[in-house]
Amino acid sequence: MSQQKSKKTLINWDLVSVNPNDKNWDWKDLFYFWGVNIQSIIGFSLIASLYFIYDLNSFVVLLRSSLGFNGAKIFGLLRCITGIFMFGVQTYFLSKAIVYLIRIGIFSFNPEILNKEIFLMFFLGLNIIDWFSLLITIIAQGFLFSAGMIFNRKIIKFSAITVYLGMILFFFSTLLIDVKSSSYAFINSLNYLNFFDKNNIAPLITVTGTMFTFFSIVIMNFGDFSRYVKNEKELKKGNLSLLLNLFIFSFFTLFIVTGADAFLKQDPDNLNRILTNPTDIIGKLNNLLVTILVLIFIIIASASTNLIANFIPSQYSLINFIPSSFSLKSSSITIIILAFGISIFWLTYFSQIGALSYLDTIGAFFGPLAGIMISDFYFIKKENLVNKDIYSLEKDGAYYYSSGWHIKGAYSLILGFIFSASTIWNSNLMFLQSYSWIIGAFIASLVYYLLAKD
Numbered sequence: 001m002s003q004q005k006s007k008k009t010l011i012n013w014d015l016v017s018v019n020p021n022d023k024n025w026d027w028k029d030l031f032y033f034w035g036v037n038i039q040s041i042i043g044f045s046l047i048a049s050l051y052f053i054y055d056l057n058s059f060v061v062l063l064r065s066s067l068g069f070n071g072a073k074i075f076g077l078l079r080c081i082t083g084i085f086m087f088g089v090q091t092y093f094l095s096k097a098i099v100y101l102i103r104i105g106i107f108s109f110n111p112e113i114l115n116k117e118i119f120l121m122f123f124l125g126l127n128i129i130d131w132f133s134l135l136i137t138i139i140a141q142g143f144l145f146s147a148g149m150i151f152n153r154k155i156i157k158f159s160a161i162t163v164y165l166g167m168i169l170f171f172f173s174t175l176l177i178d179v180k181s182s183s184y185a186f187i188n189s190l191n192y193l194n195f196f197d198k199n200n201i202a203p204l205i206t207v208t209g210t211m212f213t214f215f216s217i218v219i220m221n222f223g224d225f226s227r228y229v230k231n232e233k234e235l236k237k238g239n240l241s242l243l244l245n246l247f248i249f250s251f252f253t254l255f256i257v258t259g260a261d262a263f264l265k266q267d268p269d270n271l272n273r274i275l276t277n278p279t280d281i282i283g284k285l286n287n288l289l290v291t292i293l294v295l296i297f298i299i300i301a302s303a304s305t306n307l308i309a310n311f312i313p314s315q316y317s318l319i320n321f322i323p324s325s326f327s328l329k330s331s332s333i334t335i336i337i338l339a340f341g342i343s344i345f346w347l348t349y350f351s352q353i354g355a356l357s358y359l360d361t362i363g364a365f366f367g368p369l370a371g372i373m374i375s376d377f378y379f380i381k382k383e384n385l386v387n388k389d390i391y392s393l394e395k396d397g398a399y400y401y402s403s404g405w406h407i408k409g410a411y412s413l414i415l416g417f418i419f420s421a422s423t424i425w426n427s428n429l430m431f432l433q434s435y436s437w438i439i440g441a442f443i444a445s446l447v448y449y450l451l452a453k454d
Contacts, residue, residue, distance in 0.1 A: 025229040030238025034245045035160035036304045059221050060320035064390055066376035070404030076317045078365050083314035084335050088342025090306045091137050097299045098133040125347040138340045145311045146332035159304035166297030167252040173290050174259040182259030221313040360424050367440030368416025375445035380452045408451040416444025
């Protein structure tokens with residue numbers, strides 16, 4: 001039965017198949033993919049924080065095996081909600097980087113222009129430059145990201161290469177300020193004895209747990225990209241490139257942070273603060289050209305991260321929710337409209353009500369979801385899935401369960417969520433918040449295995 005003739009179907013060709021001609025990704029494409037994920041400001045700050053101590057299908061389709069098709073719809077929608085919200089928030093901050101570039105340009109031309117009344121009028125907390133930047137940002141992302149995976153591959157490649165060039169520029173800018181002090185500070189930061197200092201163990205574990213959570217969310221949606229890889233050999237080589245990316249990015253990040261810190265501490269006003277955010281560092285270096293270039297690189301890195309971590313996962317989650325109605329194009333339009341609304345009201349409303357805390361609560365489902373999927377796929381199903389039943393609404397299908405709900409999976413998920421969310425809302429357990437993803441994944445996977453095994 002064709003998708004067009006049936007209003008009730010789990011089949012959507014954007015989820016089911018990939019054109020064989022499009023399965024042309026090799027290990028270098030995955031190198032760029034992992035590079036983009038690491039090259040975010042979050043990745044920079046997480047890695048920099050260490051200085052304090054010196055062929056799977058898409059996620060929501062695979063979820064049908066462990067939660068049933070209705071369970072996958074509802075809980076997969078949580079990923080969509082989170083992705084769209086974060087896409088809107090990221091768009092707001094991305095537009096602010098463009099605002100800085102515009103203001104720098106205007107100020108360089110004539111500083112008095114910025115004092116004109118039109119630039120001092122605000123609506124919803126945004127002035128005319130803010131609105132212009134926000135519109136440009138959302139329109140550009142919508143146009144570029146909805147062009148399809150062939151074009152997205154080019155975006156990912158361009159971003160990874162460009163940002164690494166930016167890191168090299170940032171590296172030499174830091175090095176040449178004071179070659180001796182910056183090199184000496186970097187070498188001292190590599191002292192392995194610092195990792196075994198009892199005062200540094202807790203911060204090390206915290207940063208490690210946060211990085212694990214950060215990358216685990218990306219890995220959950222890895223199937224959206226790995227399905228375009230040529231073969232298993234290229235997939236394995238590409239995944240090993242994650243380690244290479246970590247090494248390269250960590251080297252540049254730590255050198256920039258330690259070198260800049262050594263230079264900035266020559267000023268007494270900077271003695272009490274270590275800067276781990278690139279925008280803070282370039283602000284202190286007081287070099288207009290470097291500031292402009294780094295802002296451009298930050299815009300490119302942030303946009304590509306928005307594509308991989310928020311936009312594409314939201315597309316597939318939305319299509320999975322109503323397979324018969326959504327396509328990649330219509331889901332893209334929906335995401336752009338909703339995200340634009342979020343970005344508009346971020347400053348005046350969402351940030352004021354602590355929306356990210358509620359989003360963290362929704363995110364507490366992701367650890368348990370991943371734990372159940374891993375337990376189901378590797379230990380219960382033994383890596384064997386009945387592909388036709390993944391897309392079947394028939395009652396005799398392997399994954400129909402109880403009217404599309406796998407009760408054991410849902411129970412395990414909720415139990416894992418309770419433990420994961422408790423680290424967010426229970427003040428006595430907040431010290432475990434960096435490990436909420438791991439805790440939820442472990443509890444849910446263990447309970448699911450005990451309930452679902454023969």
